[in-house]
Amino acid sequence: MARDATALALWLRHANAMFANEQAALNALDAAIGDGDHGANLARGFAKVVTKLDEATQATPAALFKLAGMTLIGTVGGASGPLYGTFFLEAAKAAGDAATLDDAALAACLRAGLAGVRARGKAEPGDKTMVDALIPAIAVLDGGGSLAKAAEAARDGAEATKPIVARKGRASYLGERAIGHVDPGATSSAMLLACLAEAS
Numbered sequence: 001m002a003r004d005a006t007a008l009a010l011w012l013r014h015a016n017a018m019f020a021n022e023q024a025a026l027n028a029l030d031a032a033i034g035d036g037d038h039g040a041n042l043a044r045g046f047a048k049v050v051t052k053l054d055e056a057t058q059a060t061p062a063a064l065f066k067l068a069g070m071t072l073i074g075t076v077g078g079a080s081g082p083l084y085g086t087f088f089l090e091a092a093k094a095a096g097d098a099a100t101l102d103d104a105a106l107a108a109c110l111r112a113g114l115a116g117v118r119a120r121g122k123a124e125p126g127d128k129t130m131v132d133a134l135i136p137a138i139a140v141l142d143g144g145g146s147l148a149k150a151a152e153a154a155r156d157g158a159e160a161t162k163p164i165v166a167r168k169g170r171a172s173y174l175g176e177r178a179i180g181h182v183d184p185g186a187t188s189s190a191m192l193l194a195c196l197a198e199a200s
Contacts, residue, residue, distance in 0.1 A: 009053050162179075
């Protein structure tokens with residue numbers, strides 16, 4: 001399936017709606033092990049992305065991803081802005097000049113985004129971060145699985161952060177007290193991939 005910028009913009013619009021609806025739930029997750037503003041930050045950031053989408057049409061997937069990345073970095077506070085921004089900026093680089101992205105090209109963009117997040121956050125699997133949701137999702141895509149299956153893997157990956165001691169971010173200060181809480185970044189990453197599956 002080939003997706004142009006218009007089709008991929010639908011992904012970002014779905015994400016905006018998702019984060020608006022799940023803002024309180026994400027804030028609650030974050031309140032347990034962080035600042036309590038993860039949902040509010042993402043809701044604000046993706047609302048700004050959609051505002052910019054409404055102002056001008058992006059010609060290519062790369063232009064769309066770059067717009068999203070720069071907007072999130074400039075709008076979202078805490079670690080989420082730089083991490084999600086980097087995810088989309090690296091995806092933009094991987095998209096290149098292509099007018100459309102087929103399944104393999106989209107997977108390559110997501111893989112590049114994951115690599116950017118790992119490099120920026122210095123996060124490894126099992127650190128109780130968004131990486132724990134993204135890695136299993138990308139593995140599904142690399143194995144030829146569908147976006148729906150990748151979204152399921154991301155959800156499972158997020159849930160698997162519950163018994164983990166956090167090794168990155170504010171949650172790492174809590175030590176074993178972070179056990180029993182799902183990582184909000186992994187949860188929001190799983191939501192983002194669920195929106196992509198829904199929009200495709």
